[in-house]
Amino acid sequence: AQKITQTQPGMFVQEKEAVTLDCTYDTSDQSYGLFWYKQPSSGEMIFLIYQGSYDEQNATEGRYSLNFQKARKSANLVISASQLGDSAMYFCAMRAGSARQLTFGSGTQLTVLP
Amino acid sequence: GAGVSQSPRYKVAKRGQDVALRCDPISGHVSLFWYQQALGQGPEFLTYFQNEAQLDKSGLPSDRFFAERPEGSVSTLKIQRTQQEDSAVYLCASSPSPPGYLRSGANVLTFGAGSRLTVL
Numbered sequence: 001a002q003k004i005t006q007t008q009p010g011m012f013v014q015e016k017e018a019v020t021l022d023c024t025y026d027t028s029d030q031s032y033g034l035f036w037y038k039q040p041s042s043g044e045m046i047f048l049i050y051q052g053s054y055d056e057q058n059a060t061e062g063r064y065s066l067n068f069q070k071a072r073k074s075a076n077l078v079i080s081a082s083q084l085g086d087s088a089m090y091f092c093a094m095r096a097g098s099a100r101q102l103t104f105g106s107g108t109q110l111t112v113l114p
Numbered sequence: 115g116a117g118v119s120q121s122p123r124y125k126v127a128k129r130g131q132d133v134a135l136r137c138d139p140i141s142g143h144v145s146l147f148w149y150q151q152a153l154g155q156g157p158e159f160l161t162y163f164q165n166e167a168q169l170d171k172s173g174l175p176s177d178r179f180f181a182e183r184p185e186g187s188v189s190t191l192k193i194q195r196t197q198q199e200d201s202a203v204y205l206c207a208s209s210p211s212p213p214g215y216l217r218s219g220a221n222v223l224t225f226g227a228g229s230r231l232t233v234l
Contacts, residue, residue: 004156035222037225044225044228045157045207045225046225047224099213100145100162100170101170102159103159104157105156106154106156107154107155
């Protein structure tokens with residue numbers, strides 16, 4: 001079975017500061033992929049960043065980086081220089097082994113303060 | 115189209131009514147998924163299509179839920195005799211190729227904005 005745990009229901013960050021959103025995962029598969037999606041109040045899930053289990057380098061996409069610690073089974077999202085538009089729900093998700101679908105965590109509501 | 119389009123965006127149904135939710139994936143996308151997202155929760159998998167073939171329907175919560183994609187493009191999720199517990203946002207997502215091996219890359223899903231169903 002695959003499981004994603006996001007322990008922070010809500011987070012606040014001051015504009016222009018960095019913030020880390022936590023994600024831990026559980027799978028017995030050696031091959032898996034970790035995803036972060038952003039869901040603003042409009043409802044659409046927006047893909048942010050991907051990390052494969054075999055990738056040696058931590059993934060980065062602009063202001064987003066993924067702090068991948070395989071031994072700890074964690075895949076935390078780091079957002080640098082927060083902007084007001086970053087306020088949204090953030091979901092960590094995983095696809096593992098032969099599974100076709102993503103398994104999502106319960107999400108973290110991020111609020112960026114001016 | 116440019117993105118995944120879902121309709122209606124909002125649907126209110128009386129308990130016991132049938133509803134149909136439509137998904138227009140990105141043109142040419144092979145894979146299509148339906149997810150159910152309860153309030154304050156992450157999306158949960160319902161079913162998966164590869165072209166017109168429904169390869170996985172293990173997430174459908176009951177036999178009142180039915181999905182189809184007859185021509186391998188537009189998909190419809192139908193819920194018969196709706197119940198209050200069916201109230202949720204139903205998300206559709208598509209990707210250009212089958213999920214495949216993870217070593218080949220992310221095969222990122224593009225999601226629609228969802229259809230919010232409220233059953234009274």
